[in-house]
Amino acid sequence: MSLLEIRDLHVSYPNRKGEFFAVDGVDLTIEQGEFVGLAGESGCGKTTLALSIPQLLPEHSRIAAGSISFNGVDTTALNEEGLRAIRWKEISVIFQGALNALNPVQTIGSQIQEPIRIHDESVSKKEAQDRTLELLEAVGIPSHRASDFPHQFSGGMRQRVMIAMALSCMPKLVIADEPITALDVMTQAQILDLLRSLCDKYKLSMLLISHDLSVLAQTCDRVAVMYAGKVAEQGPTSRVFGSVGAQHPYTQRLLRAYPNIRHERKFIDGIPGYPPDLSTLQVGCRFADRCDVALSRCATEVPDLIDIGGNQSVACHLVSENQVGVQ
Amino acid sequence: MPFFLRRIATLSSSIFAIVTFNFFLFHIIPGDPIRLIARTQRLNTEAIAKLRTSFGLDGSLLSQYFRYLSKLLHGDLGYSFFYKENVSGIVGRALGNTFLLLTASTLIVVTCGIAIGVFAGSRQGKKSDTATVVSSLILWSMPTFWVGMLLVFTFGVWVGGLPISGISTANALYSNWFQYAMDIGQHLILPTVTLAIVDIAFFIIITRTALIEVMSEDYMLTARGKGLSRRTIVWRHGFRNAMLPVLTASALYISALVGGAIQVEVVFSWPGMGLLMYNAVLARDYSVLEASFLLTTVAVLVANFAADMLYRVLDPRVAVSK
Structure with missing residues (x-):
C-alpha cells in the first residue's frame, strides 16, 4: 500500500458564474520514504492540491470529487476531529514564506513545541522541550535561540525553524510548499540539502512543491508536472530529466526555457501565450493553444494520463498515438 | 531600562x-x-x-x-x-466619583467588548456575526446623553426601581458601611450602563476587525495545520496579535471617555469631574476649569504612556527596535 494515493481529485472554488476547478482530476501517488516533486507555473493548482491532503483549504473551497487515501484512510471522508488528529502528527506542512507562517508574538521554541503535547499527552513538558532543542540543533540552529522571536532570525534561519516545526511530531509525510522561494541561491541549496538529509534520516516521505524544475531534478525521486489543474506528466526524476527525457510538449518546453550553463549561450526559449482561464469551460487538451505540435483532436478531446512504461505517464495525444504505433 | x-x-x-x-x-x-x-x-x-x-x-x-x-x-x-x-478640595472629591464611574464602565466595556468582538470575529459572515455588527453599529450611533435620557425616562417614569440621579440617596442615614456601598452601587448602575452601552460597540467592532485581519494571516493557517482546536487557534494564536490594534484604540478611547463622562454626569447629576466642568463653564469658574483641564489632559497622557508600555509587553518586535 502506498502512503498517499490521490485518485481523480477535483477541488473547486466558487466564482461569479458558479465554481471553477483549480484541481481537475488529479492522480498522484507517494510511496513510503519517497521524495516527490510537484512542478508547475503559478496558479496551476499545486498549492490547492497540496493543501487538500490535510484539508487545509480555505472554507469556501470544495472537494467536488475523488479520494485522498492516506495510509489507507480517506481524508476527504474524515470529520474535523479526525483531521485534527492527522494534521502535523501524520502530515505536516512547511508553508510558503516562513516569516508570515510563524507567529510573531511567540518564541520559536514554544511554536515548535506546541504540536508535540497537543498530539501526545503522555509526553512531559520536559521531554517536549528536549525534543524541541534537539530539532533546533538538527536543523542547524543553536538551541539557546529557542527563546527568540521570529523577527530576530534571517530568512534562511526562519525556514530552518519552519522545518524543525514540521518535524516536531515526526510525521509520515511532509508537504513543503515552495520552501525556498524568496531565499538567495546559496541558502536555497543549504535548505534543500537539509530537507533531503532529514527525510533520509527520519525515513519521511516528502511532497516538494516548486516552480523551479532544476530544484526538483536535483532533490526528488519522482516528479509530477501540473498544468492548468491537471497532471501533464509524471515519472521518476532519472527518466524525465535523464535517460528517456520529458515526453509531454509542455514539460519539454519548460525544460527548454532554462539556460544550459554547459552549452553555448542561447536566447531562452519561452512558451508563448498564457495558461488558460480556468473559470471558463475547458474543452480538449488545456495546453493545445500553446502547443506547437498539437493535433486536430487536441482541441476537442481531453487526453488521459497514459502509462508509457518505467512508471512514467504522460497526458498527451501525440505521445499516446506514437505509443500505439510502437506497439 | x-x-x-x-x-x-x-x-x-x-x-x-x-x-x-x-x-x-x-x-x-x-x-x-x-x-x-x-x-x-x-x-x-x-x-x-x-x-x-x-x-x-x-x-x-x-x-x-x-x-x-x-x-x-x-x-x-x-x-x-x-x-x-480651595479648588484641590473640590476637584479631589469629584475626581474620586468620576474614577468610580469610569472604572466600572471601562471594565465592562473592555472585557465584554473584547469578548463579544472575538466571538463575532471568529464567526465572520455567520448570522451571529452579522447580528453583532448590526447591533453594534446601532449602539455606536446613539448619542450618549440621549441613551442616558431614555434610561432616566424608563427607570424614573415607567418602571422605577433604580435611582436616576446623584451618587447616593439624599439625607439618607446608613447603619453600616455596607449599606452605604450598596446605595452608591445602585446609583452607579444607570450611569455605568449608559456609558458602557455606547462605548462597548466601539470595542466590539475594533476587536472584530482586528481578529478578522489576524485570522487571514499565514501563521493562523500554520496553527490550523498543527491540528489545534478552533478555540486554541483563536485564543492562543489570534487573540494576542489582534490585541495590538485594540490596545492602541484603548489609549484613544481614554480621551474620548472625558466627553462621555461629561454627558453622563450631567444627565444623571453624578457629582464627578464632568458635572464639575459643566457647571464651571456655566459659572465662568476659571480656576476650577483650569484645574479640570489640567487633570484630564494629564490622565490622557498617563493612559497613553501606560498603553505604550503594555504594547511593548504584548509585541516583542517593538521591544527590540530602538
Missing part, C-alpha cells in the same frame, strides 16, 4: 507643556476676571487691587506663571470664587 526612562522624560515634558499652555490659555482670554467677579463698575482701585492679590492676578503675566507653577507643585490648584473653597 533606558527606554522606560526616556518615555518618563517625554511624559514629564508633555505634562509641563500642557501646564504652560493651560495657564496661558486662560490668561489671554479677553475680559478681566475681576470685573466678572465684582459684577459692578463702581469698585474702587483699592478693592480691585485687593481682589487681584487674593486671586493671584497681580504682577506681570510671567510672575503670575511662576507663582502658579510653584503653587501647583505644592498641590495648590487655586481658589474657586464660585464655591468659595
Whole structure:
C-alpha cells in the first residue's frame, strides 16, 4: 500500500458564474520514504492540491470529487476531529514564506513545541522541550535561540525553524510548499540539502512543491508536472530529466526555457501565450493553444494520463498515438 | 531600562507643556476676571487691587506663571470664587466619583467588548456575526446623553426601581458601611450602563476587525495545520496579535471617555469631574476649569504612556527596535 494515493481529485472554488476547478482530476501517488516533486507555473493548482491532503483549504473551497487515501484512510471522508488528529502528527506542512507562517508574538521554541503535547499527552513538558532543542540543533540552529522571536532570525534561519516545526511530531509525510522561494541561491541549496538529509534520516516521505524544475531534478525521486489543474506528466526524476527525457510538449518546453550553463549561450526559449482561464469551460487538451505540435483532436478531446512504461505517464495525444504505433 | 526612562522624560515634558499652555490659555482670554467677579463698575482701585492679590492676578503675566507653577507643585490648584473653597478640595472629591464611574464602565466595556468582538470575529459572515455588527453599529450611533435620557425616562417614569440621579440617596442615614456601598452601587448602575452601552460597540467592532485581519494571516493557517482546536487557534494564536490594534484604540478611547463622562454626569447629576466642568463653564469658574483641564489632559497622557508600555509587553518586535 502506498502512503498517499490521490485518485481523480477535483477541488473547486466558487466564482461569479458558479465554481471553477483549480484541481481537475488529479492522480498522484507517494510511496513510503519517497521524495516527490510537484512542478508547475503559478496558479496551476499545486498549492490547492497540496493543501487538500490535510484539508487545509480555505472554507469556501470544495472537494467536488475523488479520494485522498492516506495510509489507507480517506481524508476527504474524515470529520474535523479526525483531521485534527492527522494534521502535523501524520502530515505536516512547511508553508510558503516562513516569516508570515510563524507567529510573531511567540518564541520559536514554544511554536515548535506546541504540536508535540497537543498530539501526545503522555509526553512531559520536559521531554517536549528536549525534543524541541534537539530539532533546533538538527536543523542547524543553536538551541539557546529557542527563546527568540521570529523577527530576530534571517530568512534562511526562519525556514530552518519552519522545518524543525514540521518535524516536531515526526510525521509520515511532509508537504513543503515552495520552501525556498524568496531565499538567495546559496541558502536555497543549504535548505534543500537539509530537507533531503532529514527525510533520509527520519525515513519521511516528502511532497516538494516548486516552480523551479532544476530544484526538483536535483532533490526528488519522482516528479509530477501540473498544468492548468491537471497532471501533464509524471515519472521518476532519472527518466524525465535523464535517460528517456520529458515526453509531454509542455514539460519539454519548460525544460527548454532554462539556460544550459554547459552549452553555448542561447536566447531562452519561452512558451508563448498564457495558461488558460480556468473559470471558463475547458474543452480538449488545456495546453493545445500553446502547443506547437498539437493535433486536430487536441482541441476537442481531453487526453488521459497514459502509462508509457518505467512508471512514467504522460497526458498527451501525440505521445499516446506514437505509443500505439510502437506497439 | 533606558527606554522606560526616556518615555518618563517625554511624559514629564508633555505634562509641563500642557501646564504652560493651560495657564496661558486662560490668561489671554479677553475680559478681566475681576470685573466678572465684582459684577459692578463702581469698585474702587483699592478693592480691585485687593481682589487681584487674593486671586493671584497681580504682577506681570510671567510672575503670575511662576507663582502658579510653584503653587501647583505644592498641590495648590487655586481658589474657586464660585464655591468659595480651595479648588484641590473640590476637584479631589469629584475626581474620586468620576474614577468610580469610569472604572466600572471601562471594565465592562473592555472585557465584554473584547469578548463579544472575538466571538463575532471568529464567526465572520455567520448570522451571529452579522447580528453583532448590526447591533453594534446601532449602539455606536446613539448619542450618549440621549441613551442616558431614555434610561432616566424608563427607570424614573415607567418602571422605577433604580435611582436616576446623584451618587447616593439624599439625607439618607446608613447603619453600616455596607449599606452605604450598596446605595452608591445602585446609583452607579444607570450611569455605568449608559456609558458602557455606547462605548462597548466601539470595542466590539475594533476587536472584530482586528481578529478578522489576524485570522487571514499565514501563521493562523500554520496553527490550523498543527491540528489545534478552533478555540486554541483563536485564543492562543489570534487573540494576542489582534490585541495590538485594540490596545492602541484603548489609549484613544481614554480621551474620548472625558466627553462621555461629561454627558453622563450631567444627565444623571453624578457629582464627578464632568458635572464639575459643566457647571464651571456655566459659572465662568476659571480656576476650577483650569484645574479640570489640567487633570484630564494629564490622565490622557498617563493612559497613553501606560498603553505604550503594555504594547511593548504584548509585541516583542517593538521591544527590540530602538
